[in-house]
Amino acid sequence: MNLNTLKNKNLAEVTKLLNSKDREALVERFVALGLPSKKSEEYHYFNVEKLLDKEYKTLNYMPKTLEVSERIEIVDGVVVAAPKGMRVYSEACKQIDMDHFDPLYYLGHLLSPQTIKIELDGDTHVEIEHKYTQSDALINYRIVLYNQANRHSTVYENFINEKIENTLVMYGFDMHIAQDSTLRLVKLHSMQKCGYSLIASHKINVAKNANALYKSFDLGSDQALQLLKVELDEYAHVDAGHLLYLNDDSKRGTVSQIVHRGEHSTSKQEAKNILDGAARGIFDALIRVEHSAKFTKAEQNSKSILLHDDAYMASKPQLEIYIDELEASHGSTTGQLDKKQLFYLQSRGITYVEARKMLVIAFANTLIEQVKDARHQERIKNAFEEIFYAGQKG
Amino acid sequence: MSTVMKIENLEAKIGDKHILKGLNLELEAGKVHAIMGPNGAGKSTLSKTIVGHYDVEITGGDITYKGKSIVDMDAEERALEGIFLSFQHPVEIPGVNNAYFLRTALNAKLKHQGKEELNAAEFLRAMKKHLEMLGMKSDMISRSLNEGFSGGEKKRNEILQMLILEPEVIILDEIDSGLDIDALRQVSEGINKMKDGKRTFLVITHYSRILDYIEPDYIHVLKDGKVIKTAGSELVPYLEEHGYDGIKED
Numbered sequence: 321m322n323l324n325t326l327k328n329k330n331l332a333e334v335t336k337l338l339n340s341k342d343r344e345a346l347v348e349r350f351v352a353l354g355l356p357s358k359k360s361e362e363y364h365y366f367n368v369e370k371l372l373d374k375e376y377k378t379l380n381y382m383p384k385t386l387e388v389s390e391r392i393e394i395v396d397g398v399v400v401a402a403p404k405g406m407r408v409y410s411e412a413c414k415q416i417d418m419d420h421f422d423p424l425y426y427l428g429h430l431l432s433p434q435t436i437k438i439e440l441d442g443d444t445h446v447e448i449e450h451k452y453t454q455s456d457a458l459i460n461y462r463i464v465l466y467n468q469a470n471r472h473s474t475v476y477e478n479f480i481n482e483k484i485e486n487t488l489v490m491y492g493f494d495m496h497i498a499q500d501s502t503l504r505l506v507k508l509h510s511m512q513k514c515g516y517s518l519i520a521s522h523k524i525n526v527a528k529n530a531n532a533l534y535k536s537f538d539l540g541s542d543q544a545l546q547l548l549k550v551e552l553d554e555y556a557h558v559d560a561g562h563l564l565y566l567n568d569d570s571k572r573g574t575v576s577q578i579v580h581r582g583e584h585s586t587s588k589q590e591a592k593n594i595l596d597g598a599a600r601g602i603f604d605a606l607i608r609v610e611h612s613a614k615f616t617k618a619e620q621n622s623k624s625i626l627l628h629d630d631a632y633m634a635s636k637p638q639l640e641i642y643i644d645e646l647e648a649s650h651g652s653t654t655g656q657l658d659k660k661q662l663f664y665l666q667s668r669g670i671t672y673v674e675a676r677k678m679l680v681i682a683f684a685n686t687l688i689e690q691v692k693d694a695r696h697q698e699r700i701k702n703a704f705e706e707i708f709y710a711g712q713k714g
Numbered sequence: 715m716s717t718v719m720k721i722e723n724l725e726a727k728i729g730d731k732h733i734l735k736g737l738n739l740e741l742e743a744g745k746v747h748a749i750m751g752p753n754g755a756g757k758s759t760l761s762k763t764i765v766g767h768y769d770v771e772i773t774g775g776d777i778t779y780k781g782k783s784i785v786d787m788d789a790e791e792r793a794l795e796g797i798f799l800s801f802q803h804p805v806e807i808p809g810v811n812n813a814y815f816l817r818t819a820l821n822a823k824l825k826h827q828g829k830e831e832l833n834a835a836e837f838l839r840a841m842k843k844h845l846e847m848l849g850m851k852s853d854m855i856s857r858s859l860n861e862g863f864s865g866g867e868k869k870r871n872e873i874l875q876m877l878i879l880e881p882e883v884i885i886l887d888e889i890d891s892g893l894d895i896d897a898l899r900q901v902s903e904g905i906n907k908m909k910d911g912k913r914t915f916l917v918i919t920h921y922s923r924i925l926d927y928i929e930p931d932y933i934h935v936l937k938d939g940k941v942i943k944t945a946g947s948e949l950v951p952y953l954e955e956h957g958y959d960g961i962k963e964d
Contacts (some may be wrong), residue, residue, distance in 0.1 A: 659768060663768060
């Protein structure tokens with residue numbers, strides 16, 4: 321399959337090509353937004369055209385009998401294992417956002433009408449492990465995540481790298497965070513010349529008085545983009561943090577929209593970006609406060625450190641506000657490692673490489689230390705160090 | 715006299731400004747040398763030049779340490795060889811844990827000496843006595859390096875590093891600035907503890923106050939990028955009375 325065949329096609333043509341007669345509303349949204357190109361604002365910095373204009377083999381996503389495991393294991397878009405008693409099953413997605421900004425959100429749903437549904441019962445911690453084994457493939461899957469009212473859940477998302485080539489992964493969450501509940505999602509995606517590119521298109525609904533925490537740690541090289549839309553009901557809160565640590569000629573980052581719909585909703589979004597080599601980082605983030613969202617608070621910040629002359633950060637924090645009764649701030653800074661700090665460490669006998677590592681980790685630490693679980697925090701720190709030393713070897 | 719460091723005809727600039735203009739200085743091993751001089755004489759530039767600061771460009775002359783030129787060495791190599799600068803204004807490094815920093819620096823030194831590195835528990839045990847002597851609260855080593863430290867705490871932390879790393883040539887750049895009497899006494903105590911007749915001190919100061927606590931063997935007066943006079947501690951009261959303008963070049 322070559323996704324580029326969907327370019328500039330009308331409703332009937334796309335419906336036919338995707339064989340999705342009964343999903344006219346989704347096709348309509350996809351056609352209205354169009355297949356992404358470098359002219360699309362949300363994919364402007366990402367070279368998406370090259371990824372879409374390739375012939376990929378398509379896979380069969382046949383549900384399997386699940387093995388019992390400590391974590392939910394998804395291999396090439398199919399769940400193969402899950403913790404005992406956890407409700408994980410295949411189901412058509414019932415709540416699709418009809419106002420998402422990302423055309424690939426709709427394409428993902430059109431290509432995978434059956435989603436992986438995960439119900440988080442009670443106060444729970446769960447790990448989701450993604451693994452890709454197929455070369456030259458288009459791997460597309462979507463996950464629906466539900467939690468219960470008054471409950472507090474944490475999801476740790478991790479990616480296992482296999483040696484593959486030329487694969488495009490499109491996946492994403494539709495998360496529904498119930499009233500008075502909390503859902504924390506901590507994503508660690510460390511990849512270094514892994515042979516696949518990834519586009520993750522998410523939607524997070526945060527119900528009244530609920531909390532969403534979304535912390536993403538994107539480390540290494542290659543090409544990956546997460547597109548995130550969050551909707552906040554009254555008194556809902558989202559705390560989003562994104563750490564980007566890139567090397568080589570990678571292109572990775574976050575494109576997001578946080579939409580305040582309810583009164584007294586609050587959002588905090590913090591991005592820290594460290595770019596080495598000829599890496600390009602992306603933080604294109606909009607916070608929109610609608611007429612209905614009086615007395616909201618919105619805070620957005622992006623800080624970047626460029627470790628190499630060829631590194632480039634596209635940082636675009638934006639606020640779109642339709643009311644006066646709110647508190648909002650946003651900012652963006654880009655700089656280099658502080659020479660004085662580097663020298664201070666070296667003057668105590670610490671090598672340049674170690675001193676650089678200490679400062680880079682120090683910059684990242686404010687985000688890493690927000691992961692309260694010691695094991696997962698350690699895992700992120702280890703992945704960070706691994707990528708750091710890989711970068712030193714060039 | 716056994717010379718540990720020899721500075722000959724040293725010329726150095728920062729940016730376009732020539733600051734050191736043919737400076738000569740010999741540091742006798744195991745002695746306390748005080749460098750005094752008016753503002754802009756080049757005192758801090760001298761300390762920066764010795765430790766290999768990136769701001770300084772050496773345009774002439776040489777610095778030898780234990781008979782070996784160090785001008786082409788990186789800052790970390792000089793530190794590992796035993797040269798230590800206590801900074802006038804230690805930088806704050808948010809996110810770098812003080813204990814982690816101190817242990818990394820100590821282990822780098824131990825590794826350089828071919829000795830076994832310390833684990834976290836061994837390190838903390840070794841630190842305890844130093845912290846007590848310097849009147850430092852134990853939580854200071856669990857905080858970020860120098861972040862939010864008062865002026866006195868920063869200077870104490872510099873002395874703590876000196877005590878741990880046990881350098882051979884110790885440069886104290888305006889160590890007394892910003893210290894109250896109690897802090898000055900504790901910092902001086904830490905310095906005096908290191909005075910064992912083997913280590914060499916280069917105390918850079920504007921004022922003679924610190925010299926009441928750390929008795930110098932030599933006073934060198936630095937003016938316009940050169941050492942213009944070297945004498946014993948008897949020079950201190952003379953300087954207090956007549957100021958630097960009253961000093962004639964040797």
